Amino acid sequence: MIRKVRRLLIAVTGTMAALACTLALTGATAAHAAPKPTPAPAPTGVDITGDKLDEPLRLRTDSRSADVHLVIDQIKWLGATGQLRGPAAADLGPKYTVVVHVAAGPQRTYDLFPLAKGGPRVYRPAKQPDRSNLRAGWFLGRLNMPETLRSVGVPLPAQFDTLAGGIGGGERVLPEEALDPVGELDTALGELQRLLLLNVGVVLVITAGLAGIALLVRRRTR
Template identity: 40%
Template sequence: MQGTNVRGTIVKVVAGLFAAALLLLGAPAFGAPAPSPKPSPSPTVRSITISSDTLSAPIVLRSDQHQRPFTAMAGEVDWLAGGTSTLKAPAADKLGPKFTVVSAVNGVDKQTFDLYPLAAGGPRVFRPAAQPDKRKVTAAWFLGRFTMDASLRGAGIPLGTAAPAEGGGVGGGLVESATAEPDIRAMVGDWQRFVGLNGAVVVVIALGVFAIAYAFRRTI
């Protein structure tokens, strides 16, 4: 009779532990509400605006939407921000069309340059002394990079009839979507919750084994 009671007790204990394990598996993270993830800081977005008398409207390139053409255009002007030059101003009739480039960070203008991709003797760049961010620089002329023509074409600016050195451009309206980066914090949080949940199930099973062993020991 005592053995029957012990077996009944063991069955009840095992059934209770099994039900608890099922509840844990179905409940989110130990049955408690998951902590709210901290908001990610706003990303820094750079932009470059290109304007010219030869364009019907300015062309805007954003670092988060037009990655390739933006990177190419930034490479044409970023190195000029604090550079020095003793280059003399070319003759005005040798410069060709002017393209004014304004670089901004999160919508705030920082730098401006005048680009002359078709200047005689090679591309030229003029850096005005008056900069949008009020930093102190001197007005200066620079020899531009030979990639300036291709970079402007990649941004959607027609220069003569030559084919672009790089395929395609944004044309002022076509959007090149940036590849979304994985949310590392969310992935780590999911992994932690998964490990914690499995740990809880292991604890419940271990308690069940201990209870069964204890019950059998009492029957001996």
């Protein structure tokens, strides 16, 4: 009985060891055979064309690396799909087309609308320079898009209501006129003057009413 148990244990142990070796070899072969994902090519520059630009604004990483990354940051976070319909054409404002270049040539193109009503917008067309199969779509842009484009050379008016930062946008802050102490003081004095005039008017009405009542009572008591 003991011998049979020993033989059974030896057989089970041998089978498990063989199975473990087989799984290890299979896993190693699969890991060796699995292709490594190809890293996305690094951008080498961007071209910007659009409203009030007489010629394309060409930015390259070898001379203006920081500016290239500022522009790339406006579109690199876009998802796979966007909204099918965007704002009305009358609400879009000036359009700027950004073409992203890699070592092999133009790769991506996007239409940026920094002054769109309701906030900046980005449109990604389905037809791309590298002939990749992407879905066309509209996306909300970062709130700092106008200032970013202006900082790299796009002729846009200065904006004072955004701060850079955060994925998908910036942070709204107080408008510049809200920080003007002289304007605030003038407004406060005007409000105080109107309040005083209103109080004087109320006092005069009450006084006239009391005088009328007193005169009426005096006449009836004679």
